[in-house]
Amino acid sequence: MENEHTELIIGYLMGNLPPEEMTHFYGWVNESASNKELFFEIKAMYDAGISLGKPIDTASSWQRLLNRKKNSQIRRFKLWYQISTYAAVALLAVAISSVYFLFFHESDKGLYSRYIGGNGLEADVVELPDGTHVSLGSKTTFYYDKDFGKDKRVVYLEGEAYFDVAKQKNKPFIVKTKEQDIEALGTKFNVMAYPLDSMVITTLLEGSVRLTTANIAQQTILKPNQQSVYNRNSKFAYLQKVDALQFTSWTAGYYYFPEQSLETILERMSHVYGIQFSINSEKLKKKTFTGTFYRGQSIKDIMEIIRLSMPIRYRINSQYVIISEI
CATH class of the missing domain: 3.55.50.30 (Phage tail protein beta-alpha-beta fold)
Known part of the structure; x- marks a missing residue:
């Protein structure tokens, strides 16, 4: 076929x-x-x-x-058949756990929810309490603390995620990476900020976001189909025009x-x-x-x-x- x-x-x-x-x-x-x-x-x-x-x-x-x-x-298929003959239940448990892990931790910030992205063919999707949908990339750590949604909606990211943010004008949505705060009121955007990568890349599909970057005094406002690239080594950032949809195709x-x-x-x-x-x-x-x-x-x-x-x-x-x- x-x-x-x-x-x-x-x-x-x-x-x-x-x-x-x-x-x-x-x-x-x-x-x-x-x-x-x-x-x-x-x-x-x-x-x-x-x-x-x-x-x-x-x-x-x-x-x-x-x-x-x-x-x-x-x-x-042959390997699957052999394994399933002897350990079908164990294999099912492994398959379920590969989607994502959810932890509850006690920290200085209080109780918070922590997710770790899996390795599936498509992105793992987490729905936050405010209705925001977050698609998690491979080897991604994502969490928010117990104060999420009170005055602000603050989440923390190490890795890659695509955000479809629910609109709440009085409660800004902020993604915190090691070097940047990315603020949005209601928008769709992608952030790639793996801890060991040299680049932090933010791509906007809809709406607008404001970036506050360590070592850079001036804030940056992104428009749809704009991408911010921050080099951790040189401490330099620049904007470029892109087809934003191409940078979110990883979710599928x-x-x-x-x-x-x-x-x-x-x-x-x-x-x-x-x-x-x-x-x-x-x-x-x-x-x-x-x-x-x-x-x-x-x-x-x-x-x-x-x-x-x-x-x-x-x-x-x-x-x-x-x-x-x-």
Whole structure:
């Protein structure tokens, strides 16, 4: 079934579909989550070819990925069958606990709720007492204290989260990261602030937010489709115009990278997959890539897609990937 739609997707990406085929494409791609996954996987390879500056044999490349994916799925099914025969109850408990963990702690601030994002294909969503929805990225810690909603709505973030804030004009909503306070009255925005990353990135979809940043005297007001990038090393911040929707696609398991450096891309993937990347070339670190990855893809598939765009060799060793120039 996947093969039957490859030409349809490639035709769409190349802009060659006639009107009736275009209608068929939109109907098919919106039919199910698996169809969207197939589209984005093929799109990632197509984008890699565009970045390379020459056409690639997308159909053949896709077939190789399908073969690897099929073999991997067969192995996973056999393993699942063996495990479920002996430990179905234990496995179910592990699956449930992987969504997110909820803790109640006593601290200087009083009792507070603490959430830790899981590793699912889609973001874990938490609904706050005020009706705000927060989508949590992988390896993300998020919490709020017992005074949430009294005068202000203050939450704390280490990692990545997408906020759909409930409107309460008299109770500002404030996201606190290590270096920034991000204030919103009613809006949709994304914050990426992993503790060990060099960048803190805030992207606005709707409404407006006010950023107060340590070491920077002047506050910053973001407008829709603006992004603030703060460099923790240089203590420098700047604004840029972006398509904000592309920076929230991760909530559905898709990670889009528009002309970003290999170092930046792999830094993001390290959080998603819990894998460390080492690039043995300063030149490679700065090479740029445009493409889309899906959370369901393996690290090997992702590295193969990147390899289509730039000359690299890589070695995967358990939870560690070493990358070098050819």
